Amino acid sequence: MTALLEVRDLRTSFKLEDGGEFAAVDGISFSVEAGRTLGIVGESGCGKSVTSLSIMGLLPKGQGRIARGSIRFEDQDLATLSPQTMRALRGNRMAMIFQEPMTSLNPAFTIGEQLIEGIRCHRPLSRAQARAHAIEMLHRVRIPSPERRIDEYPHKLSGGMRQRVMIAMALSCEPRLLIADEPTTALDVTIQAQVLDLMRSLREETGTAIILITHDLGVVAELADEVAVMYAGRIVERASVERLFAHPHHPYTIGLLGSIPKLHQEQNRLHAIEGQVPTPMTHMPGCRFAPRCPFAVDRCQQAPPPLVALEDGHEAACWRAPLNAALEPTP
Numbered sequence: 001m002t003a004l005l006e007v008r009d010l011r012t013s014f015k016l017e018d019g020g021e022f023a024a025v026d027g028i029s030f031s032v033e034a035g036r037t038l039g040i041v042g043e044s045g046c047g048k049s050v051t052s053l054s055i056m057g058l059l060p061k062g063q064g065r066i067a068r069g070s071i072r073f074e075d076q077d078l079a080t081l082s083p084q085t086m087r088a089l090r091g092n093r094m095a096m097i098f099q100e101p102m103t104s105l106n107p108a109f110t111i112g113e114q115l116i117e118g119i120r121c122h123r124p125l126s127r128a129q130a131r132a133h134a135i136e137m138l139h140r141v142r143i144p145s146p147e148r149r150i151d152e153y154p155h156k157l158s159g160g161m162r163q164r165v166m167i168a169m170a171l172s173c174e175p176r177l178l179i180a181d182e183p184t185t186a187l188d189v190t191i192q193a194q195v196l197d198l199m200r201s202l203r204e205e206t207g208t209a210i211i212l213i214t215h216d217l218g219v220v221a222e223l224a225d226e227v228a229v230m231y232a233g234r235i236v237e238r239a240s241v242e243r244l245f246a247h248p249h250h251p252y253t254i255g256l257l258g259s260i261p262k263l264h265q266e267q268n269r270l271h272a273i274e275g276q277v278p279t280p281m282t283h284m285p286g287c288r289f290a291p292r293c294p295f296a297v298d299r300c301q302q303a304p305p306p307l308v309a310l311e312d313g314h315e316a317a318c319w320r321a322p323l324n325a326a327l328e329p330t331p
Contacts, residue, residue, distance in 0.1 A: 003031035004209045005177055010069035012054045022280040024050040026233040037210040039224030041217060043277055046230040048213045052179045056096050057086040092122040094177040095170035099185055104166060105154040111165050112150035122173045137168040141198055160191035171202060179211045184219055196222050217260060229253050232278055232288040235307060239314040249316040251293045295320055
């Protein structure tokens, strides 16, 4: 099947005060097919959100830029499109759910006004028709009493309802691609489950491709088909959800899975990955995870490992990846 979105060797750089640059995203590649969900996971600062902003053409003007690579969506290279063409695509063929709905929704306007504006921007509808469509979308995302809620301001809605409004806004023009950046952050577990169930239902009904950006492996296991694990601006492992959870190969992925609390965990303390994530400005000739890796050898300090195919579509960027299932930490 032809990929709906194909990212190849993407490098996104930001300016420094001294005139230099650093790469927040450094040479990543992945693809997403229609009706499929790709989960992108990693610690804060690994480049997940910058990846989404690069795809959507929303990098801070004058600060961030796509320095290398291509982003092909429906056979168009988004990195080469004009701002006007990107505005026509955003909210229409491709849409994004941002991390914090309270700051993404304008508190000075009702949710109906904000929904209607987005719909009329991309659809030749009258205001009455756009309002009817907005009510239909609120009903679709299971907002109770949408005819009344449409005239309310964001502060009168709960966190879960505001997130549903953001989903309704993103899906109002039936996009082919939906990017969800931490869609369940700050929501209680009951609302999280409802939001994930809603996204799953909409994907099945519309065939929308979803990029799910999160640090929560439980959310990934619930919704994603494939997973890309990011660390310090690079993808270090990529596989189907089933293979990644059953047979992780990269030491960072192994550490992430090992840090998940177990229901019958005997130890009183949680497992943690020792050390700190390197800053994007840190020059490292070898593997960026090597200073924190219990499996590191001399070669890891000398050259960055490429992302290589293992089996069944599983890829990992580790010099010792094919052996990790049986590895013991290096003394």
